[in-house]
Amino acid sequence: MRLHRNLVYAVIDGLHSIFNEKEYADKVVEKLLKRDKRWGARDRAFIAETTYEIVRWKRLYTVIAGVNPPYSREDLWRVFAVWAVLRGIRLPDWKQLEGTPTRRIKGKFDELSKERKYRESIPDWLDELGKKELGEALWDKEITALNKQADVILRVNTLKTTKKELKKALAEDGIYTDDLKGYPDALVLEERANVFQTQAFKDGWFEVQDASSQLVAPMLKPEPGMRVVDTCAGAGGKTLHLASLMDNKGQIIAMDIYGNKLKELKRRCRRNGVHNIETREIDSTKVIKKLHDKADRVLIDAPCSGLGVLRRNPDAKWKLQPEFLDSIRETQQQILRDYSKMVKEGGQMVYATCSILPSENRQQVDKFLNSESGKGFKLKKDRSIMASESGFDGFYLALLERTPQG
Structure with missing residues (x-):
C-alpha cells in the first residue's frame, strides 16, 4: 500500500477531533469524507477504516508510541507510524515519519500483546468489569470478537420489495450480497461499500441494521x-x-x-x-x-x-x-x-x-x-x-x- 499525504493528513485531523476534542468517531469520519470531492471510493475507505482502526487500538498504539493525552500533532503522527509499521506498510520519506523506530515498535507490540488490557486495547476498569460479569474465558473471547470490524448488514424493507429483487438491484450497482441463515430479512455485503448512494436505498428498499x-x-x-x-x-x-x-x-x-x-x-x-x-x-x-x-x-x-x-x-x-x-x-x-x-x-x-x-x-x-x-x-x-x-x-x-x- 502506498500512502498519500492528503489522505494521511485527513486521518491525523480526524484523530485530533476524536482524541482531543472528544467528538464522536462516526460524525468525524462523516465530516472528513466530505472534505474533497475528488476522492474516490478507495480514498474514502482508507480514511474511514484507518481512523476507526487507530481509534479501536488507541491504548495499544499510544503506549507503543510513548505518547500521552492531550496529543500533539507530532504525537498523532507517531501513533499513525505505529499503525503503519504493524500493518507492514513501507513508510514514505516524509519529515513527520523520520526516525520511526520500526524494530522497537514491533518488539514493544510483542511484549504488550501478552496482557489482555493492551492486546485488546481496553481501559483497566472495563477489563475488570468484563471478567467479573462474564468470567475470564467468556470475556476473553467476547472482547476479541468485539474488536473485529463489523460486517455491513442490510434489512430488506418488505413493504417495498423482496430479498431477491434487492439482491439483483444491488448487484447491478456492483454490490454483491449473501443471505444470512436464520435472519429472514437480512443480507450481508460480501465487501464493504457505500450503500447509501444506491438508488435502492433512496427508494427505501432497505435499511442498514445489524443481524442481532x-x-x-x-x-x-x-x-x-x-x-x-x-x-x-x-x-x-x-x-x-x-x-x-x-x-x-x-x-x-x-x-x-x-x-x-x-x-x-x-x-x-x-x-x-x-x-x-x-x-x-x-x-x-x-x-x-x-x-x-x-x-x-x-x-x-x-x-x-x-x-x-x-x-x-x-x-x-x-x-x-x-x-x-x-x-x-x-x-x-x-x-x-x-x-x-x-x-x-x-x-x-x-x-x-x-x-x-x-x-x-x-x-x-x-x-x-x-x-x-x-x-x-x-x-x-x-x-x-x-x-x-x-x-x-x-x-x-x-x-x-x-x-x-x-
Missing part, C-alpha cells in the same frame, strides 16, 4: 391491527421493522425523550413508505400515563452501555465511564417500571439492550419481576447474544407477558 438488532422486533410478534408502542424509538430502526412486520396496518406509537431523533424517524418513514407510525416526544409523565393499559405490545429498547456494539462504535471504549454504568442501570429499572404500565392485560413486552453485561440484562429483568410494578408479569423467554458466538453485535432480549387478572 433484526431479532428484536420479531420477538414481540406484532400483528397487523395491533397497537404497538416503541418507547425508546430513537431514529427508529426497530420501529420501521415493526411497521414491516405489521404490513403497515394498526398503530405504532414511537416515543423518545429526544424530539430531533423522532424528526429523523419521520424522514425515514417517508422513504420507507411507512404510514402507521405516530411519533410522541416524552416531555412529561402525562405522555406515558395516557397509554396505561392501552398497548398490545410494548418495546423497551433500553439505553445501555453499548458494550455489545463496540465493533461499530470503537470510541465508546474511551468515552464510557464506570459512573455512567451505575446511573444507566438505575435508568433501565425506572424505565421498566414506568413503561410496563402501558401493556394491557394479556399483552406482551420486550426488554432489549445492546449490552453483554448480565447486570444490564437478565439481572434487570429479575429485579423488575420482583418489584411491585412487575408483579403482574412473567418471563416467557430471554436470549443473550454474544458476538463471539454469533459473529454479530452483542445483544440481550427478554419477552415478558402481562398475565390476565381474575
Whole structure:
C-alpha cells in the first residue's frame, strides 16, 4: 500500500477531533469524507477504516508510541507510524515519519500483546468489569470478537420489495450480497461499500441494521391491527421493522425523550413508505400515563452501555465511564417500571439492550419481576447474544407477558 499525504493528513485531523476534542468517531469520519470531492471510493475507505482502526487500538498504539493525552500533532503522527509499521506498510520519506523506530515498535507490540488490557486495547476498569460479569474465558473471547470490524448488514424493507429483487438491484450497482441463515430479512455485503448512494436505498428498499438488532422486533410478534408502542424509538430502526412486520396496518406509537431523533424517524418513514407510525416526544409523565393499559405490545429498547456494539462504535471504549454504568442501570429499572404500565392485560413486552453485561440484562429483568410494578408479569423467554458466538453485535432480549387478572 502506498500512502498519500492528503489522505494521511485527513486521518491525523480526524484523530485530533476524536482524541482531543472528544467528538464522536462516526460524525468525524462523516465530516472528513466530505472534505474533497475528488476522492474516490478507495480514498474514502482508507480514511474511514484507518481512523476507526487507530481509534479501536488507541491504548495499544499510544503506549507503543510513548505518547500521552492531550496529543500533539507530532504525537498523532507517531501513533499513525505505529499503525503503519504493524500493518507492514513501507513508510514514505516524509519529515513527520523520520526516525520511526520500526524494530522497537514491533518488539514493544510483542511484549504488550501478552496482557489482555493492551492486546485488546481496553481501559483497566472495563477489563475488570468484563471478567467479573462474564468470567475470564467468556470475556476473553467476547472482547476479541468485539474488536473485529463489523460486517455491513442490510434489512430488506418488505413493504417495498423482496430479498431477491434487492439482491439483483444491488448487484447491478456492483454490490454483491449473501443471505444470512436464520435472519429472514437480512443480507450481508460480501465487501464493504457505500450503500447509501444506491438508488435502492433512496427508494427505501432497505435499511442498514445489524443481524442481532433484526431479532428484536420479531420477538414481540406484532400483528397487523395491533397497537404497538416503541418507547425508546430513537431514529427508529426497530420501529420501521415493526411497521414491516405489521404490513403497515394498526398503530405504532414511537416515543423518545429526544424530539430531533423522532424528526429523523419521520424522514425515514417517508422513504420507507411507512404510514402507521405516530411519533410522541416524552416531555412529561402525562405522555406515558395516557397509554396505561392501552398497548398490545410494548418495546423497551433500553439505553445501555453499548458494550455489545463496540465493533461499530470503537470510541465508546474511551468515552464510557464506570459512573455512567451505575446511573444507566438505575435508568433501565425506572424505565421498566414506568413503561410496563402501558401493556394491557394479556399483552406482551420486550426488554432489549445492546449490552453483554448480565447486570444490564437478565439481572434487570429479575429485579423488575420482583418489584411491585412487575408483579403482574412473567418471563416467557430471554436470549443473550454474544458476538463471539454469533459473529454479530452483542445483544440481550427478554419477552415478558402481562398475565390476565381474575
